[in-house]
Amino acid sequence: MTDTDRQHQLDTAELIDETAVNAAVTADLPPDNPAQAGGESRSQWGDVWRQFRSHKGAMVALLLFIGVILFVSVGPLIWTIDPTYVDIRARNSGFSVAHPLGTDQLGRDLLARLMSGGRVSIAVGLTAMVLAITLGSFIGVMSGYFRRLDAPLMRMTELFLALPLLPLLLLMVTLFREPLSQTFGAATGIFLLIVSAIGATSWMQSARIVRGEVLGLKEREFILAAKSIGTPPASMIVRHILPNVLSPIMVAATLGIATAIITESALSFLGLGFPPDFPTWGRLLFDAVDQMVLYPWRVILPGLFISLTVLCVNYIGDGLRDAMDPRIRGR
Amino acid sequence: MLSFTIRRLLLAIPTLLFISLVIFLLLEASPGDPLGDVPLTVPPEVKERMREALGLGQAWYIRYVLWLKQFFWVEPLHWFDQVFGTSYSAGMQRIISFQSRSPVFDVIAQRLPQTLTVVGMSYVVGVLIAIPIGIISAYKQYSWFDQLGTFVSMVGFSMPTFFTGVVLIIIFGVKLQWFPSIYDTTHVVRDWDSFLYQVKQMVMPVTVLALYNAAQISRFMRASMLDNLGQDYVRTARAKGLGERTVVMKHVLRNSLIPVVTVIALGLPAVFGGAIITEQVFKVNGLGQLLISAIHANDIPMVLTLTFIFAILIVLFTLIADIVYGVLDPRIRYD
Numbered sequence: 001m002t003d004t005d006r007q008h009q010l011d012t013a014e015l016i017d018e019t020a021v022n023a024a025v026t027a028d029l030p031p032d033n034p035a036q037a038g039g040e041s042r043s044q045w046g047d048v049w050r051q052f053r054s055h056k057g058a059m060v061a062l063l064l065f066i067g068v069i070l071f072v073s074v075g076p077l078i079w080t081i082d083p084t085y086v087d088i089r090a091r092n093s094g095f096s097v098a099h100p101l102g103t104d105q106l107g108r109d110l111l112a113r114l115m116s117g118g119r120v121s122i123a124v125g126l127t128a129m130v131l132a133i134t135l136g137s138f139i140g141v142m143s144g145y146f147r148r149l150d151a152p153l154m155r156m157t158e159l160f161l162a163l164p165l166l167p168l169l170l171l172m173v174t175l176f177r178e179p180l181s182q183t184f185g186a187a188t189g190i191f192l193l194i195v196s197a198i199g200a201t202s203w204m205q206s207a208r209i210v211r212g213e214v215l216g217l218k219e220r221e222f223i224l225a226a227k228s229i230g231t232p233p234a235s236m237i238v239r240h241i242l243p244n245v246l247s248p249i250m251v252a253a254t255l256g257i258a259t260a261i262i263t264e265s266a267l268s269f270l271g272l273g274f275p276p277d278f279p280t281w282g283r284l285l286f287d288a289v290d291q292m293v294l295y296p297w298r299v300i301l302p303g304l305f306i307s308l309t310v311l312c313v314n315y316i317g318d319g320l321r322d323a324m325d326p327r328i329r330g331r
Numbered sequence: 332m333l334s335f336t337i338r339r340l341l342l343a344i345p346t347l348l349f350i351s352l353v354i355f356l357l358l359e360a361s362p363g364d365p366l367g368d369v370p371l372t373v374p375p376e377v378k379e380r381m382r383e384a385l386g387l388g389q390a391w392y393i394r395y396v397l398w399l400k401q402f403f404w405v406e407p408l409h410w411f412d413q414v415f416g417t418s419y420s421a422g423m424q425r426i427i428s429f430q431s432r433s434p435v436f437d438v439i440a441q442r443l444p445q446t447l448t449v450v451g452m453s454y455v456v457g458v459l460i461a462i463p464i465g466i467i468s469a470y471k472q473y474s475w476f477d478q479l480g481t482f483v484s485m486v487g488f489s490m491p492t493f494f495t496g497v498v499l500i501i502i503f504g505v506k507l508q509w510f511p512s513i514y515d516t517t518h519v520v521r522d523w524d525s526f527l528y529q530v531k532q533m534v535m536p537v538t539v540l541a542l543y544n545a546a547q548i549s550r551f552m553r554a555s556m557l558d559n560l561g562q563d564y565v566r567t568a569r570a571k572g573l574g575e576r577t578v579v580m581k582h583v584l585r586n587s588l589i590p591v592v593t594v595i596a597l598g599l600p601a602v603f604g605g606a607i608i609t610e611q612v613f614k615v616n617g618l619g620q621l622l623i624s625a626i627h628a629n630d631i632p633m634v635l636t637l638t639f640i641f642a643i644l645i646v647l648f649t650l651i652a653d654i655v656y657g658v659l660d661p662r663i664r665y666d
Contacts, residue, residue: 057482162346162649163353164600164641166607167622171354171634174626175361262491266608269493270623289497296501303494311489318485 048247051323058319065312068305072118083112084277092295104298105291110284117279118305121261124195124280128260131199133206133253137245140210141237145218154211157204165201169263172197173272187278194267194274198260206252213245247324254317258310265306281306336654343646350642351402351635352395358631359391398635401426406436430630438621439637445516446617450606453537457544458595464545465552465591469560470579480549487546496539496612503535510534514615536613544602551594555587562586589659596652600644 053059087107094102101110143153173193181189217223226240265282267273274280276287281302288298373381387394401424408420425434464484468477504512511532520526559565560583568578607619614620618637625633 159346159349162642162646163350164638164645167638167641168354168357170607170623170626171357171361171638175357258489265491266493269491269608270611285494285497292497292501293505296505299497299501303491303497307486307490307494310491311486314485314489 048320048323052319055319055322057315058322061312061315061319064308065316068118068309068312069122072115072122075115076112076119079111079115081109081112083108083116083279085109095297101301102295102297104287110298110301113279113284114281114301114305117281117284117302118309120191120274120278120280121264121282121306122309124191124198124264125257125261127195128198128202128264129253129256131195132203132256132260133249135199136203136206136252137210137242137249139203140207141214141241141245143207144211144214145233145237145241150211153207157207160201160204163201166266169197169201169267170270170272173267177272181275186275190274190278194264198263202256202259202263206249206256209248209252210245213248214241217241217244247320251317251321251324254313254320258313258317261306261310261313332654332657335657339650339653343650346646347639347643348399350646351399351639354635354638354642355391355395355398358635398426398632402636402639409436426632426636428625428630428633430625430628430633435633435636438633439618439640442616442618442621445514445615446603446606446610446619449514449533449536449610449615449617450540450602452533453540454544454599454602456537457541458548460541461545461548462552462588462591464549466556466579466584468549468553469556469587472557477553480553484546484549487542488550490543491608492539492543493608493612495542496535496609499535499539500612512613514613516616536609536615539612540602540606540609544598547598548591548595552587552591555590556583559583559587589656592659593652593656596648596655600641600648603641603644 085108087103087109089107092103092105093099093107096102099109099111101114103109104113139153139157143150143157176193177190180193183189184192223236223240226236231239264273264280265285268280268282269286271286273286274283276283279287284302285299285306288295288302292299389397405420405423405425408423409425412418412420426436427433428435428438431438464480468480471477500512503509509531512535514532514536518525518529518532520529565578565583568582569575573582603618606617607622609615610617610619611623622634622637625637
């Protein structure tokens with residue numbers, strides 16, 4: 001809610017301008033088709049985007065985040081050194097033309113490692129978020145829409161909220177890493193494990209938010225109208241409920257990416273994340289801590305990338321929340 | 332209010348039982364073997380007897396109930412005996428750690444002071460920083476102070492503690508050499524100099540955790556102040572000629588603190604969890620470090636007990652937050 005009030009002021013100014021322009025129109029009889037009354041028609045998402053653009057911090061963050069995404073996705077196509085290639089003669093080298101960000105204790109290129117590490121970190125963040133949001137919205141919609149499911153599902157949510165999450169995550173990852181990496185291979189196994197562990201422990205907030213929204217939505221007339229023409233529950237949820245709870249879900253999703261990235265790097269930092277030949281930002285930081293006195297940059301760079309990405313995502317979430325909240329948008 | 336409190340207390344019992352069952356079953360499903368480190372030269376029948384001695388021979392539900400009995404009956408009795416010199420718990424088996432072969436609660440009691448001084452201190456410092464920042468930010472909304480405060484709290488919120496900790500170590504521990512980078516837990520405060528050393532070694536871990544907590548709490552404080560500053564009673568207070576100081580510090584602040592107090596209470600158990608990472612960074616051998624080493628060593632009783640204690644803290648502080656909210660704001664009572 002950082003710039004709430006400033007936006008409110010902007011909106012009021014805008015509204016005054018618009019009404020001033022349309023004064024002649026509104027003086028006449030109401031138009032036959034209200035959607036085209038004000039000239040060009042505006043879609044909901046167009047409005048959200050227009051509002052989002054006025055949030056300066058969020059726009060800068062969005063550009064930076066796109067930059068980070070490009071860095072980890074397109075970067076390896078330009079900087080083609082293999083991140084696991086060991087060049088022992090070039091180990092511990094500083095910033096140079098051959099290795100712009102230096103090399104680590106085994107002579108692996110740090111720039112390439114940062115790119116591939118970021119790929120994994122962001123992939124973990126996105127996948128875990130999708131999992132958590134899907135689970136959370138499903139449980140939220142179920143418990144908000146079907147009164148009989150409400151009490152048991154919310155009890156379950158409260159139970160999950162009372163679980164000590166970080167210790168449990170540590171426990172799950174330590175206990176199941178061996179069997180899973182044997183079944184699915186080292187990288188895939190750990191990826192599945194970490195993503196599902198983070199997803200399974202972070203759906204509760206979004207479930208609560210979605211439930212609250214659905215409960216409010218159920219009292220509205222259009223739901224009553226849809227019900228009275230005999231819409232079955234399934235299409236009711238898909239056609240009428242879900243599109244209307246999309247905005248809180250999107251805000252929760254954005255903030256979920258940030259938490260998932262931090263959790264993954266925390267696990268890696270405790271030495272319980274991905275294996276060393278499969279770097280993530282957290283793992284790179286963890287590996288560099290032993291030699292931070294001699295080579296501080298190796299610690300700072302991955303840490304900076306984690307912080308920058310999370311900061312961007314948080315700002316984007318903030319901007320989205322401001323843009324999507326109808327009370328702030330003044331419509 | 333009393334019936335609400337009693338109802339919530341009763342509801343906490345099945346919650347805690349369920350959580351303990353989840354943790355127990357998770358540990359039970361794990362493929363790890365506490366006897367994995369025993370040399371292969373040890374014959375199988377001896378290994379079997381070692382397993383029996385560790386109490387691993389029975390079915391899981393028997394062990395679960397036994398653990399519950401030890402946790403909720405034997406340990407309290409033991410503490411009772413310790414305090415009053417009685418001997419009710421004589422001959423009863425306490426929860427024993429696989430690693431150190433000593434009672435789990437004795438180890439926890441050794442580690443608790445370190446965690447409490449660092450974590451508790453950082454939370455207090457964090458709250459003390461956050462509340463004034465929140466007040467000023469809200470009162471002078473959109474001033475440079477507010478903009479800066481919002482940005483700093485956003486950054487503080489986004490930087491993981493293991494990164495801020497390491498950066499502080501590099502700057503103040505390595506380059507400037509102001510503070511020691513490793514927390515020395517064997518240090519005893521005897522005189523002024525040793526007290527100064529204790530303060531010095533606490534500065535960095537406390538700063539890291541305090542910044543992280545302050546970032547979150549100051550945002551809540553600001554939002555809550557903003558909600559209240561626009562209320563009618565504030566206009567009334569100003570209209571009847573009260574000084575600005577009285578209006579803000581007495582009327583608005585008191586009402587804004589109500590939700591913030593609950594946020595502070597709710598955040599406290601999470602701080603214990605977050606301290607796991609900070610303790611690892613600064614090598615503080617507190618509860619978090621104990622948990623991690625126990626997980627690595629497959630020390631099931633220790634992991635179970637510690638995780639369960641974290642769960643108790645969460646349930647307890649949620650309860651406290653709800654009750655405090657009801658006491659402070661009679662409009663919100665759950666009847």
